[in-house]
Amino acid sequence: MSGVIAAMRRTLLSCTFIVRDGLVGISASALLATSSASAADEPFITQTLANLLDLDRQEIAALTTATAVLGFSVVSAILLMHNRIRSAKTEAKLRAELHTLQVESDRFRALLFTEPQVLIAWAAGETRPDISGDTALMMSHDPQQHQPQRILAFGTWLPPEPALRMDHAVDALLDAGEGFLLNLTTSSGRAIEAMGRAIGGQAIVRIRELSGLRRELAEVSLRHKELAEEAEILRGFANAAPWPIWAKQADGRLSFVNAAYARATEATDTGDAVGRNLELLDSDDRSNLARALNDNQPFAARVPIVISGERRIFDVHAAKVASGSAGMAIDASEAAALSAALVRMAEAHRRTLDQLSSGVAVFDGQRRLAFYNDSYRRLWDLDRTFLDGNPDDSSVLDRLRAARKLPEQPDFRAWKAKLHEAYRAVEAHKDVWYLPDGRALSIVTTPNPEGGVTYLFDDVTESLELARRFDGLIRVQRETLDNLAEAVAVFGSNGRAQLFNPAFAKMWKLSDEALEQRPHIEMVETWCRPLFDDTPTWQAIRSAITGIDNRKSVPLKLERKDGSVLACMTMPLPDGATMLTFQDISDAENVERALRERNEALETADQMKVDFVHHVSYELRSPLTTIIGFAHLLSDPVTGPLMPKQAEYLDYITTSTGALLAIINNILDLATIDAGAMTLNLGPIDIRKTIAAAAEGIQDRLVRDRIALQIDVDPAIGSFTGDESRVVQVLYNLLANAVGFSPHDAAITLTARRSEHTITFTVTDRGPGIPPEVKDKVFDWFESHANGSRHRGAGLGLSLVRSFVELHGGKVRVDSAVGKGTTVSCDFPIDQTAHRNAAE
Template sequence: MTEMGADLLSATIALLSLSVCVLATLFVRERRGRAREVRRREDLSDGMVLRARNGRITDLSDAAAELPGAAPGAMLTDVIASAIGQRRDEVQTALARLIETGEPMHLLARRTAGGQCEVIGFPSGGESVLVLRDARLIAAELERAETALARRERSLSAGWYERETIATLLEIGATIAWHRTADGAVSWCAGQVRTEMGAVAAEQVVTFLGVRPPQREAADGIDRTRIEILPPGGIEPVSLSVVEVLKPDGRRFGFATDASNAVTAERTLSRFVQTMTETFAHLTVGLAIFDRNQKLALFNPALAQMLQLDPATLAARPTLSDLVDAMRRTRRIPETGDYHLWRRQLLGLFDDTEVVDYEDTWHLADGSSINVLARPHPHGSLAFVFDDVSERMRLEQNYRRSVDLRHATLNRLEEGLAVFGADGLLQFVNDAFHDIWGTDADSICAGMHAREVMRLCQGLTIETEVWRRVTGFITSDETRRALSARVTLGSSRILSARLAPLPGGASMVVFADITDSERIALALRERNEALEAVEEMRTAVLDQISHRLRTPLNTIFGFGQLLGDPRFGTLTPDQRDYADGILEASGQLLDTIDDVTELASLQLDPLHDEGADPPLAETLELTRQLLDKRAVEAGVVLATELPDAAIKLRCDAVRLRQIVFNMVAGAIQRSPSGTRILLSATEPQPGRVEIVVTERREAEIPLADFAEDGESLAFSVIRRMVVNEGGRFERRRGTRPSDAVSVCSFDRGAAEESPSRASHEARPQPLPLTR
C-alpha cells in the first residue's frame, strides 16, 4: 500500500472518532441543560410534584396525589418505589443521594401504571423536590438519537472492516486497485498480484493501461478486459483480468486479479472442444444434433457419407423435416406405406425432448441396415446416432445359419451327442442320442441337469459306477481330461461313452453303439489265435523238414562222396557215374529243400498292409537290400534299375514280394561266381508291367541245361504264384547264349480280377471303428 493510501485511511478513522465524541458531548450537555431549566422554572404544574424534608413528604400537587401511598408524612422513597416499575434501583439510588447530599437527579424510567416518565430531583430551601413528568416525546427523541448513534457506529465499524479487508487483499498480492482521473492520470494505485511466473506491481498495470489504445466503452459503464504483462525477471507473461468502472464525470475506478486459472481453463476447454471435434470427425457412426428449433446444429462427416448427402447441404443447417425429405430422395429411409405418417411420428419426438427414447433399425432399399438412436440433449435439443449395422446383421445371419447347419450336421451323426454347460445344464442333444437310449424330446430336453439325464441313463444300463464319474466330470470345476468308458444296456447292446471338455467349462458326452465292432473284434481275436496256431504248426513243419529231410540227405551225400574217394578204392567208370548221379540228385534235393524252407519262412512285409497296391520301385529296392549279402557271398553282382515311382501294381504286396524274392534268390543260387544279375521293371506298353531278372555270365558258354532249368521246382512255384496274381511267367535266353532272363508280366486289368485278389477280398476284413 502506498503512503498516500495509508494517510487517507488514518484521516478517515480520526474524523469518525471526532464525530462520535462531539455527539456524546452534545447529548450530555442537553440533559444537564434540561435539569437546570427545570430548577429555574417556578411553575411545575405540568408534572407530579412532591416536596419532602428528611425523607418524608411535606407537600404534593394534585397530580401527585394519584401516586400509590402519596400523602403528607409518607416516606418519599416508598412512594417512588411503588410508582416506578423499570430502573427502580437507579431511581432509588439517585433519590437517596438527593435526600442526603442534595445532588440533583434526572432519569428516565417506566411507571408501574405504564408509560415513560422523566424523574427530576433537586434541593430547594432545605427540602427535596421531586417531579415526575410524562416523557414519551423525550424517550422517542432519545431512542431515535441512540438508534442513529448505533447506526453511525456500525457504519464506522463496517467502513473500518472494509478498509482493513481491502488493505489486506492489497498486501497479500491477491489484487491490484487504482483510481484514474478524467484525463487518465493515476491519482492512486496499490497492491500487487503474485503468481508462479512472478509478481506484477500496480505501477506496471496502470502504466500498461495508460499506453493501451482507447477501448470501446461498455454499455453498462464497466470495461472488462484481459491483459498479459511480463513480470520483472520472468520468462512467461502473467494473464490479468482487468475491470474498470467508468463514472459519468470520466473518473475510473479499477482493479486487476490473476486470470491464469481462467486462461488455463479456457485453453483446456478449447483443446477439449477440438478433441471432441476431431473425435466426431473420425467416428464411423453418423452423429446429428438438432437444436430446439429442429435445425441441424452439429454433424460429422460419417453422417454425410452414410446418408449420401452433400456436406454443403448439411452445413446449411436444414431442419429435421427438410433432412428427412432429402433422405427420401436418396432412398436412405426405410420403405413405408405412409411416408407422411412416418415423418410426423419422427418429428413428434420434439414434443417432449426430456423423455425421448427412440431406437429403430431402418432397412434400406439397397439391402443395408442402419440403427437409428435418438436421445435427449441439453436445452431441448435432440441427438441422433446413425450406425450402419449391415455387416453386423450379415454376420449374425451367417452365425445363425452356421449354428443351424451345425445342429443339422450333429443330428445326422450316428453317435449320440449331448452338450452340457458349465452350470451342468443340458444345452443340446441330437436325434441319435434319443435313438440309442430310446428317449424323446419330452423326456430329455435342454435345461435338464446332468444328474437327471445320467440318472435316466443309469436305469437302462448294467453298470452304475461309471455314471458317477460321468456326472462328476460334467459338474466338476477341477482340471478335466478326456476319458472314455463302456456300458452295457439291458438288451445286451454295448455302448462306448467318451467325455471331452469344451471351452468355457462346458462338456460333451458322445455315445456310440459298438455292439457290431465288439463282435468283429471278438472274431478277429479268434482268427488271430488261429493264425498263431498255424504259425506254430508252420514252425513245427519247418523243424521237421530240417530234421527229417536234411539229416538223411546229408548222410546220402556224405556216403556218395566217400564212394567217389580214391582212398577207399578204385571205381569202375559205371560205378563212378552212379556215385556222381547220387551226388547230383542229393544236391538237387538239397536245393529244393532250401527253396521250400525259404518260401515257408518268408515273413510279411512290415511296410505294406495286405491288399495294398505296392510301389514297384520300393519292392525292388527292398529285395536288393535283403539279398545283397547273399549275392556277395556267392560272388555275384546284384544291381537294380528302379522304375518310375508312380508305377504301381494292383496286386497283393506280400505275393509280389515273394515272387520277386524267389526270382532273385534262384538266380543267385544258379549263377556261378562273377555273374551280374540285374533286377528291373518296365512298362513296355500302357497297362502292362514286366519285372525282369537278367543273369549275365562272364564266359559266353551256351546254357546246355536251359530247358531243364526252366522246369525246376523253384520256377514252378514262382509260375503258380504269378498266375494266381493274374500274370504270366516265362524264362528265355538273353541277347547272348550265356545269358538267361526271367520275366513276370502283369496286365493291370487282369490283376484286378485275379483269383488271389478275389480270395483276399473274400476274407473278412476288419470294420472301421465307430467314432
C-alpha cells in the same frame, strides 16, 4: 406506664374507622379497651394523642385540662371525634389535589399523544405491561385490534429480522435496564422509531411513526449504516479474495488493493502497494486498459502476468466506476491449459470419429450440422460442399428423401417430427431403418448435454443376414440333434443341463419334463444309476463337466446292466459348457469282439504255420544234406565209374537236392527275419562285382532259355555299405524271377544308378506283367503266380528280396503293366550308419 402504652397500642390497633356519608365513628371496643388506664398515665397519653392528632400548645393544654376534669376515657372519645373532623378535612384536601393532578395528567397525555405513538410500560415486578396509544399504527389490518397485547408479538407487524432485533432489545431492557433506540420498517412499509428506557423503576417502550425531516434523517442514517456495512463486507471480500483486485482514482493512482494484489506485485503489504503505486500489468496491457476505459468501455482480456518469476495467464476485467476505475485479475492458467487440452481432445475425438466405420453426425442446439465424419458422407453419398455449409437437420432429411435413401413413409412429416423428438429427449433411442436399396441401418439418436443430437449410423445388413442365418442354423442344429440316434446332452459350467435331445432321454429312460427343469449332473447321475452304477466313471463325468482346469475330451466306455455297451465322450465347449455324447455300440462291440477273436485265431494259425515251416525246414535240412553229400560222393571218380544212366540219374538228384536246399535256406532266412534274429554282416560292397556274382548264378538258366542279360552300370559307380551276400541274393532272386517270366529269345535288363543317398538296382523283363489284383500279393510267402512263367517256384524269392532290402533300410517298388513286362526297383541307402541313427 407500660400498661398505658400497651392499652393505647391495643386501642389504636383495634380502632375501626368507618367512613360513610362523611361521618367518622369509633367502635365501642376501643373505648372499653382504654378504661384500665390510671391517672399516672395522663401526661404520657396526653402527649401521645397531641402527637397523633397534630395539636398545638393551646389544644394540648385544653386536652390536658379535659383529661384531668373528665377523665381519660371521656377525653379519648373527644379526641377521636376531633380526629374524625380532621380526617374529613384532609380527605377534602386530598380530593382537591387529586383533581388537580388528574387535570395535569390529562393535559400531559394530550401533549404526549399529539403524534401517533404507543407506550408500553412494565411496572417493577410486573410481567403484564400497560399499553396505551394507537395500536392501529402498527397493526392497521389486524382483525384483533381490540387486543392491545398483540402488539408484543413483534413478528405479526415486523419482518423477521427487525422483529428479532426488537425482541432482543426488549429482553435486555427488562432484564438489565439497557436502553435502546431502533429505526425500523413495518411489514406494511411504515418507518417507525422504537425507544426503550428504564424510568422510576419502570421499563417504558415508546413506538412512534417517523415523518418529515425526522423520517428522512432516519432513512439516511439507516441507508448510511447499510452502505457502511455493505462497503465493509465488500472490502473484506476483496481482501479475502484470491485474485488481485484494485481500485484507481481519476488520475490513475491506486486507491485500494487487496492482499492478493500486494503478493502479486511483491509488495510488503497493501499499504506499500498503494504507496508505491505498483502496477500489475505491463505497459502495453495498461495502455489497452486505459484506452478502453477512456472510451467508457469495459476492459476484458486474457493476458500473461509474471508473478514470483513464473509466467501465468490471467483474465483481466476492469470498468470505469464513478470518478475512478476498478479491476480484477482472475488466474486462468489452469483454465487456459484445460481449454487447450479440450481443444486437443476435441481434435483427437474428431480424428477418431473419422476413422470409425460407423457414420457419425452431430447437430447443435439450433439443429444445424456441427460435425460429420467421412463414413457418414460415404454412407449417404452426400456432397461435401453441402455438408460443410452446416445445413439443418430437416434439409439433410429432405435431400435424402428426394434421393430415395430414407425408408418409405406414408406420412413423412409426422415421421420426421417423431425423429426430431430426440432434441427434447433425455435418453438415447435406437431404431432400424430398412432402406429402399435393400440395406438395413441401425440408428442411435443421443441427446447432447450442451444441446443438440448425435446420430450414429451402422450398416447392419450383413449382421442381420448373419443373425437370420444363425437362427436358421440353430433351428437346423435343434432338428439335427432331435433326430440323431446318438444321445447328446449339454451341461453348463454350473453343472446344470442346458440342452438334450430325445435320444438322451430315451437311452437313459428319463422324462422330458424332468430334464427341462435343468437338473444338476448329480441328480442326472442318481436317475441313471439303476442302469449303470460305476462310481469311478460317474466321477470322471462329473469332473469333466464341473472342472475348471485341464479341460479336455475324455472317452469312456459304459457296459450297462441291460447288456448294452455305450461309447461316451465328454467334449468341452468354448463357452465353458460340456457336451456329453452317448452312442450305443453294442452291435459294433460284438462284431469287434468276434473279429478280434478271429484275428487272434488267424495269428495263432499263422504262427503255427511259421513254426511248422521252421521246424520242418530244420528237420528236412539234415537228411537233405546227407543226400547231397552221398550224391557228390557217387559222382566222385574215386568211388568208381558209373553207367551213363546212373550218371544221368545222379545229375537229376544233385540238381533237385540243390534246388530243395535253396528253398529250405530261403525259408530259414525268412523265418529268421520274421523272428527278428537276422543280422547283417556290413561292409563295403563293390557294386560291379556284386552284379557279376549274381549274374553268374543264373548263367545256366540264361543259356537254357535263350535269354539275353543286359547290364547297364556306370563304370565309376563305386561301392556302398551293406551285407554283400544278402545283396547278391537279392539280385539273384530278381534275375531268376525275370528269367522265369521272360519268353524265349527275350532280354532282361539290370541297371544300377547312384544318387546322393541311395543305390538303386532295377531289373526289367518283357514278360506278361502282373495283374493289378495280385500286385499287392507278390511279396507274400508262398505266393507264386505262374501266369506266363515257365517255372513253378515256392513263391519265396520276392519275399526274400523285400525282407533283405528293408533290413538294409531300403525300399522295393514294382511297376508292371499286363502284356508289357515288369520292373522291380530296390533302393539301398549308401550310408548304413546314418540310417541306423535315424532309426534309433
